[in-house]
Amino acid sequence: xxxxxxxxxxxxxxxxxxxxxxxxxxxxxxxxxxxxxxxxxxxxxxxxxxxxxxxxxxxxxxxxxxxxxxxxxxxxxxxxxxxxxxxxxxxxxxxxxxxxxxxxxxxxxxxxxxxxxxxxxxxxxxxxxxxxxxxxxxxxxxxxxxxxxxxxxxxxxxxxxxxxxxxxxxxxxxxxxxxxxxxxxxxxxxxxxxxxxxxxxxxxxxxxxxxxxxxxxxxxxxxxxxxxxxxxxxxxxxxxxxxxxxxxxxxxxxxxxxxxxxxxxxxxxxxx
Amino acid sequence: xxxxxxxxxxxxxxxxxxxxxxxxxxxxxxxxxxxxxxxxxxxxxxxxxxxxxxxxxxxxxxxxxxxxxxxxxxxxxxxxxxxxxxxxxxxxxxxxxxxxxxxxxxxxxxxxxxxxxxxxxxxxxxxxxxxxxxxxxxxxxxxxxxxxxxxxxxxxxxxxxxxxxxxxxxxxxxxxxxxxxxxxxxxxxxxxxxxxxxxxxxxxxxxxxxxxxxxxxxxxxxxxxxxxxxxxxxxxxxxxxxxxxxxxxxxxxxxxxxxxxxxxxxxxxxxxxxxxxxxxxxxxxxxxxxxxxxxxxxxxxxxxxxxxxxxxx
Numbered sequence: 026x027x028x029x030x031x032x033x034x035x036x037x038x039x040x041x042x043x044x045x046x047x048x049x050x051x052x053x054x055x056x057x058x059x060x061x062x063x064x065x066x067x068x069x070x071x072x073x074x075x076x077x078x079x080x081x082x083x084x085x086x087x088x089x090x091x092x093x094x095x096x097x098x099x100x101x102x103x104x105x106x107x108x109x110x111x112x113x114x115x116x117x118x119x120x121x122x123x124x125x126x127x128x129x130x131x132x133x134x135x136x137x138x139x140x141x142x143x144x145x146x147x148x149x150x151x152x153x154x155x156x157x158x159x160x161x162x163x164x165x166x167x168x169x170x171x172x173x174x175x176x177x178x179x180x181x182x183x184x185x186x187x188x189x190x191x192x193x194x195x196x197x198x199x200x201x202x203x204x205x206x207x208x209x210x211x212x213x214x215x216x217x218x219x220x221x222x223x224x225x226x227x228x229x230x231x232x233x234x235x236x237x238x239x240x241x242x243x244x245x246x247x248x249x250x251x252x253x254x255x256x257x258x259x260x261x262x263x264x265x266x267x268x269x270x271x272x273x274x275x276x277x278x279x280x281x282x283x284x285x286x287x288x289x290x291x292x293x294x295x296x297x
Numbered sequence: 298x299x300x301x302x303x304x305x306x307x308x309x310x311x312x313x314x315x316x317x318x319x320x321x322x323x324x325x326x327x328x329x330x331x332x333x334x335x336x337x338x339x340x341x342x343x344x345x346x347x348x349x350x351x352x353x354x355x356x357x358x359x360x361x362x363x364x365x366x367x368x369x370x371x372x373x374x375x376x377x378x379x380x381x382x383x384x385x386x387x388x389x390x391x392x393x394x395x396x397x398x399x400x401x402x403x404x405x406x407x408x409x410x411x412x413x414x415x416x417x418x419x420x421x422x423x424x425x426x427x428x429x430x431x432x433x434x435x436x437x438x439x440x441x442x443x444x445x446x447x448x449x450x451x452x453x454x455x456x457x458x459x460x461x462x463x464x465x466x467x468x469x470x471x472x473x474x475x476x477x478x479x480x481x482x483x484x485x486x487x488x489x490x491x492x493x494x495x496x497x498x499x500x501x502x503x504x505x506x507x508x509x510x511x512x513x514x515x516x517x518x519x520x521x522x523x524x525x526x527x528x529x530x531x532x533x534x535x536x537x538x539x540x541x542x543x544x545x546x547x548x549x550x551x552x553x554x555x556x557x558x559x560x561x562x563x564x565x566x567x568x569x570x571x572x573x574x575x576x577x578x579x580x581x582x583x584x585x586x587x588x589x590x591x592x593x594x595x596x597x598x599x600x601x602x603x604x605x606x607x608x609x610x
Contacts, residue, residue: 099442100421100449126397127423146418149371151398158401159427169472170370177371199469199506200368203416206468208441209508209589210497212582226588227441229418240494 031263032288034281035091035188037270039069044079046274051285054089055079056122056266059113061218062106063093064124064144064232069270072218077116089119094132095142097125097229102221107131109219124202124229126159133160140165143190144229146202150178153186163188165266167202168195168251175252176260184261191252192280193268198238204228210237254284255291301522301552303545304459305533306364309336310350315538318357320545325393326350327364328534329414330470330505332373333484339364341380351387360390365403367395367416368470374402381406391435400431410434412459415467422453429456435528440466440512444584448524457528460521462514463544463571464532465500465507466580466589474503489535491577497590498577502535508589511575515548515563516594517584519555540574547571568596 036052038044044055057079058065060072071079076092083090092113098106106128113121114135121137123129124144132139141161147153153164165188166175179187198206205227212226224230254265265284269277302322307313313324326347327339338347347363354361363384366373377399384407392409394400395416403411412435413419413428419438428436435457438447451458476482480490491509492499498509514521518529529548533541547567554562571579582591
């Protein structure tokens with residue numbers, strides 16, 4: 026991708042096959058959730074052995090690989106979370122995607138790159154500065170920002186520290202990261218994998234939202250292109266995340282190729 | 298010396314002046330969910346009213362806390378910065394913030410204790426300890442936490458952990474105002490609306506979604522007091538003064554009774570009053586690792602809990 030060398034198109038992977046299929050795409054990085062510890066559904070996560078293999082494949086194909094560890098551990102499981110992370114450090118991923126600020130600090134102190142997740146609800150420039158102060162190298166901005174807000178942030182924060190999800194889900198009922206409607210109606214504590222407790226119903230603690238708000242006919246979700254990659258590119262954003270975990274990799278590949286072509290036309294004609 | 302304090306929220310000065318402050322020790326001045334709420338003391342345009350409100354509380358020997366918007370964009374931060382610059386002469390005791398960026402801004406521009414609110418998503422003692430370095434002194438933990446998790450956090454930090462004692466649970470904040478957009482109402486007519494889906498209810502206050510049921514910890518105050526919790530919060534947002542006055546008196550009397558060693562401290566008349574005020578029932582499920590709407594306890598009969606899954610004793 027020598028003509029768009031700073032661009033990073035980050036694709037989700039839910040199994041080894043996804044990594045293999047998407048390795049031939051224009052995606053330059055992958056992210057995957059560690060089983061029991063990410064905001065993905067459990068069947069879209071990878072266990073430790075799978076992550077190790079996925080990272081090795083990615084490195085062979087010169088792709089970056091990020092491990093999502095972006096659920097919030099409970100206070101009683103922080104030590105366990107750190108032990109699990111120490112095992113992940115051995116796989117040498119390029120970065121971790123994290124929500125909990127104590128975990129951000131812990132990973133950074135161990136010398137690894139941290140990206141502050143969507144779950145951090147970064148909606149202003151001071152949020153970004155705060156997260157960078159505690160150790161995040163990159164901050165994924167909230168999908169609830171409009172383009173004007175993003176432009177505003179990109180004026181004062183180096184865009185090299187910003188990442189935007191360009192395709193995924195935006196919830197209408199509540200700003201992502203602070204909603205408790207699902208757990209208010211339905212909450213179940215379960216042990217999962219290496220995790221002491223996963224609280225199904227709490228998106229922050231399990232990744233699982235039961236969409237209880239939909240019963241109020243409030244049309245809570247949109248899932249589509251959230252932002253124009255071209256408009257983001259013009260203001261200096263270079264890190265673009267794709268949602269769509271669990272989507273067949275071929276569809277994801279088509280989406281990525283389409284976005285890349287859009288950006289290549291823009292870049293090569295210097296229309297910005 | 299008293300070992301507890303009761304705090305509450307009011308949106309505007311009219312409501313503040315209707316409060317019976319005998320049972321209240323501190324008041325958060327403003328609505329963090331929507332800056333446009335009429336007369337909102339958190340709105341920089343109402344700074345004159347805010348000064349009056351703070352002076353009113355201080356003259357009565359009560360604490361006054363400033364409030365910032367829960368989910369501020371850059372433009373809101375700019376207003377917050379200007380707001381802070383105009384705070385000379387206001388002798389507030391703390392500043393409530395729900396957003397990390399707002400916490401950082403307040404820490405960098407003002408020497409005032411920060412109270413970290415419910416929307417900040419505080420789940421662990423490590424987060425509490427990290428934010429204490431940003432001058433955060435009081436923490437409202439995420440209501441999803443269970444009782445044993447709350448006690449664990451308290452035991453592993455030197456910061457003040459507030460107890461959400463009573464009131465509607467704050468469940469989320471939206472970008473758009475439901476009342477303006479779905480109900481086509483103007484800001485001046487801002488009120489709350491109960492959303493219903495079968496037996497399920499939510500209370501929408503425009504940009505904020507609350508539970509319809511009242512979170513209620515009256516039966517568990519002893520546990521909190523004996524573990525060193527000092528601040529007990531009653532959510533007064535979008536409730537009338539009668540609600541706040543009645544509940545603060547009940548909780549004050551309950552805490553006093555516990556301090557005086559009364560074993561069965563809960564009076565039947567308090568339960569009756571709570572049920573009159575809590576139109577859709579009571580809840581405390583999260584404390585016991587249950588869904589939030591459920592109630593676990595002895596004092597409220599199943600029909601009063603208003604769900605078929607409430608426990609009966």
